[in-house]
Amino acid sequence: MAKWIDFRELRQQLKFADVLRHYGVELKVRGDQHHGFCPLPNHKGKKNSESFSANLVKGIFQCFGCGAKGNLIDFAVLMEKLNPEDGLDARKAALILQERFIPAEFKPEKTQQSNARRPKVHAEQWELPNTGDNDPPKHVIVNAPLDFELKNLDFNHSYLNKRGFEKAIIAKFGLGYCSKGLLAGRIAIPLHNPEGKLVGYAGRIVDDSLIGKDNPKYRFPSGRERNGVTHDFQKMLLLYNAHRLKPMLKELAIVEGFPSVWWLTQMGFPNAVATMGWAMSDEQAEIVTSLVHPDGRVWLITDGDEAGDRCAGEVLPRVSRQRFIKWLKLDEGKQPTNYPGGWYRDQFR
Numbered sequence: 001m002a003k004w005i006d007f008r009e010l011r012q013q014l015k016f017a018d019v020l021r022h023y024g025v026e027l028k029v030r031g032d033q034h035h036g037f038c039p040l041p042n043h044k045g046k047k048n049s050e051s052f053s054a055n056l057v058k059g060i061f062q063c064f065g066c067g068a069k070g071n072l073i074d075f076a077v078l079m080e081k082l083n084p085e086d087g088l089d090a091r092k093a094a095l096i097l098q099e100r101f102i103p104a105e106f107k108p109e110k111t112q113q114s115n116a117r118r119p120k121v122h123a124e125q126w127e128l129p130n131t132g133d134n135d136p137p138k139h140v141i142v143n144a145p146l147d148f149e150l151k152n153l154d155f156n157h158s159y160l161n162k163r164g165f166e167k168a169i170i171a172k173f174g175l176g177y178c179s180k181g182l183l184a185g186r187i188a189i190p191l192h193n194p195e196g197k198l199v200g201y202a203g204r205i206v207d208d209s210l211i212g213k214d215n216p217k218y219r220f221p222s223g224r225e226r227n228g229v230t231h232d233f234q235k236m237l238l239l240y241n242a243h244r245l246k247p248m249l250k251e252l253a254i255v256e257g258f259p260s261v262w263w264l265t266q267m268g269f270p271n272a273v274a275t276m277g278w279a280m281s282d283e284q285a286e287i288v289t290s291l292v293h294p295d296g297r298v299w300l301i302t303d304g305d306e307a308g309d310r311c312a313g314e315v316l317p318r319v320s321r322q323r324f325i326k327w328l329k330l331d332e333g334k335q336p337t338n339y340p341g342g343w344y345r346d347q348f349r
């Protein structure tokens with residue numbers, strides 16, 4: 001049986017600095033970014049400009065010369081002269097890193113029998129190497145659990161009722177109108193990490209006429225400094241509603257927005273997650289893999305607009321490497337909330 005590698009867990013256990021060192025790459029430090037000549041064997045472009053940069057905190061790299069970019073496993077794929085488009089090659093590179101850096105008892109590989117355990121996802125904490133002066137190491141914590149909850153939310157606000165959501169759904173997702181602070185005038189939407197810890201709130205504006213350049217329809221948590229520690233929020237590491245679902249699912253629906261998750265749940269299909277926008281990261285794809293049985297089915301239900309098509313372009317190639325996925329393309333101008341439960345029952349048959 002083929003080894004199933006949990007890329008997400010592997011990446012959490014690896015340090016990009018170790019991977020760079022493994023391949024003999026030396027870079028100069030400038031803030032969070034490390035810069036240097038591109039070490040990739042397929043680099044095309046000027047050899048004499050420092051076009052390559054890596055962010056050790058986020059575990060990502062980019063080269064402005066050859067255009068290569070990605071996470072530390074993608075980096076290993078390219079250094080090993082493997083094909084980045086090929087999921088099997090990505091596994092090969094991941095195995096190389098795993099053999100080299102992860103002690104046997106921590107190896108995240110799983111057989112199909114034992115992968116019912118959900119990968120552990122903690123707030124990711126990184127320590128940057130000392131920058132050479134006497135600066136203390138800089139800490140950046142991504143998606144750390146909050147040590148507070150928003151108080152005084154109005155759970156009886158009419159906005160969600162008017163959009164057709166039932167009280168039980170509003171309560172299940174903890175949705176309430178916020179009248180103070182950054183989310184004033186918005187429905188606060190609690191966001192959780194895959195372990196179920198509250199990591200922040202998104203906010204949906206209730207008066208669409210106020211939407212503008214500085215007042216988006218949805219507001220997401222922003223970074224903050226606390227006791228000398230930088231806290232960063234990255235929605236691309238989360239899938240909305242994933243923490244409520246128990247592996248191994250036979251069916252999972254992926255949608256773009258929060259209301260589609262609430263709607264599907266209300267229509268009797270609670271196995272739904274949202275990407276929170278049209279883009280999907282490899283981390284989000286790995287959450288899908290961790291939730292869905294190898295023989296299970298994934299449905300992508302995008303909005304019937306250009307962003308929906310872009311979303312399909314992001315989700316389909318990533319998820320199809322690991323799981324069967326089918327795209328339900330909605331009619332022009334339609335959203336998942338426009339369809340009744342019976343329609344979904346017909347589709348999911």
Ligand SMILES: [Zn+2]
Binds near residue numbers: 043044045052065068
């Ligand atoms: Zn390059």
